[in-house]
Amino acid sequence: MAAIVVEGLVKRYQDLVAVDGASFMVEEGEIFALLGPNGAGKTTTLEILEGLRTADAGRVEVAGVDVRRHPRQVKARIGVQLQDAGFFNLLTVQETVGLFASFHPHPRPVESVLEELSLQEKRRALVRDLSGGQRQRLSIACALVGDPQILFLDEPTTGLDPQARRALWEVIREIRNRGRTVVLTTHYMEEAEALCDRVAIMDHGRLLAAGTPDELIGRFVPEDRIHIALEPRAGSAAVESLPGVSRVEKGENGTVVLVTRQASLVLQHLVSIASDGQLDLGSLRVDRGTLEDVFLQLTGRRLRD
Numbered sequence: 180m181a182a183i184v185v186e187g188l189v190k191r192y193q194d195l196v197a198v199d200g201a202s203f204m205v206e207e208g209e210i211f212a213l214l215g216p217n218g219a220g221k222t223t224t225l226e227i228l229e230g231l232r233t234a235d236a237g238r239v240e241v242a243g244v245d246v247r248r249h250p251r252q253v254k255a256r257i258g259v260q261l262q263d264a265g266f267f268n269l270l271t272v273q274e275t276v277g278l279f280a281s282f283h284p285h286p287r288p289v290e291s292v293l294e295e296l297s298l299q300e301k302r303r304a305l306v307r308d309l310s311g312g313q314r315q316r317l318s319i320a321c322a323l324v325g326d327p328q329i330l331f332l333d334e335p336t337t338g339l340d341p342q343a344r345r346a347l348w349e350v351i352r353e354i355r356n357r358g359r360t361v362v363l364t365t366h367y368m369e370e371a372e373a374l375c376d377r378v379a380i381m382d383h384g385r386l387l388a389a390g391t392p393d394e395l396i397g398r399f400v401p402e403d404r405i406h407i408a409l410e411p412r413a414g415s416a417a418v419e420s421l422p423g424v425s426r427v428e429k430g431e432n433g434t435v436v437l438v439t440r441q442a443s444l445v446l447q448h449l450v451s452i453a454s455d456g457q458l459d460l461g462s463l464r465v466d467r468g469t470l471e472d473v474f475l476q477l478t479g480r481r482l483r484d
């Protein structure tokens with residue numbers, strides 16, 4: 180069953196169309212990302228799903244409930260990560276999660292949520308003494324303590340160092356593995372690729388494409404690039420005519436790049452002619468397309484220009 184259904188969503192701020200007819204679905208039990216640059220309309224979309232803003236047009240169903248008609252019922256089923264400005268600096272971690280637990284009719288035990296977020300050892304620490312990564316985990320703990328079916332995270336890893344970011348990915352995967360649905364926003368392509376089951380790419384309020392990272396890469400950047408360093412005496416002629424090679428480009432440091440939609444076929448042939456002694460392979464690397472390339476293909480520009 181779908182956890183979320185969005186159809187023809189439109190939101191305007193005066194003359195600006197912040198969300199321009201977005202339609203997508205989120206399946207139960209998946210990690211789903213709205214991915215796009217600053218100003219793409221991700222937060223606006225998320226806040227409409229959460230019942231915090233009203234749409235100008237379109238239909239939004241969350242956990243089977245129409246958000247516009249029954250916002251309270253929706254709020255009882257979701258968890259929303261607040262930015263840490265909402266915390267009291269002089270409360271401890273345990274007191275903060277306990278406070279959020281008191282807002283819900285059937286909260287989870289505070290202790291089990293602290294454990295899930297690896298915050299047990301910090302339970303007596305004051306909020307003001309936490310690191311950036313610990314604050315992010317605390318804000319997720321507060322969103323989880325009400326035992327929501329669907330968890331919303333707005334840019335959960337922004338500002339974290341790579342290690343804290345990876346630790347948080349693990350936490351988010353665990354939440355999914357416990358059968359919950361996670362909807363997040365990010366402008367990190369590699370985060371969406373590594374963490375999310377499905378992504379929707381947004382730009383200027385429009386939803387450009389949605390699918391698993393593999394589907395999007397397969398659809399929009401179907402070519403792989405096989406970089407090979409040939410020993411000086413080997414000519415590139417032997418590899419240029421291999422079956423499956425669409426074209427040959429020059430790579431860095433004199434490498435030859437075979438562009439192909441059939442990487443495994445080309446690799447088999449490469450290995451076979453190398454073992455026949457017809458080719459002396461120095462080194463070999465296969466580059467697949469990335470979501471960054473998908474974005475470039477769809478918009479003509481890089482995400483982080």
Ligand SMILES: Nc1ncnc2c1ncn2[C@@H]1O[C@H](COP(=O)(O)OP(=O)(O)OP(=O)(O)O)[C@@H](O)[C@H]1O
Binds near residue numbers: 192215217221224366
């Ligand atoms: N309350 C508001 N009033 C007027 N314009 C707004 C308001 N909120 C957002 N906008 C505008 O709507 C557009 C979409 O903003 P939104 O915050 O949804 O984008 P975003 O993709 O979440 O960006 P970011 O990654 O920077 O958070 C932006 O151009 C923004 O300036």
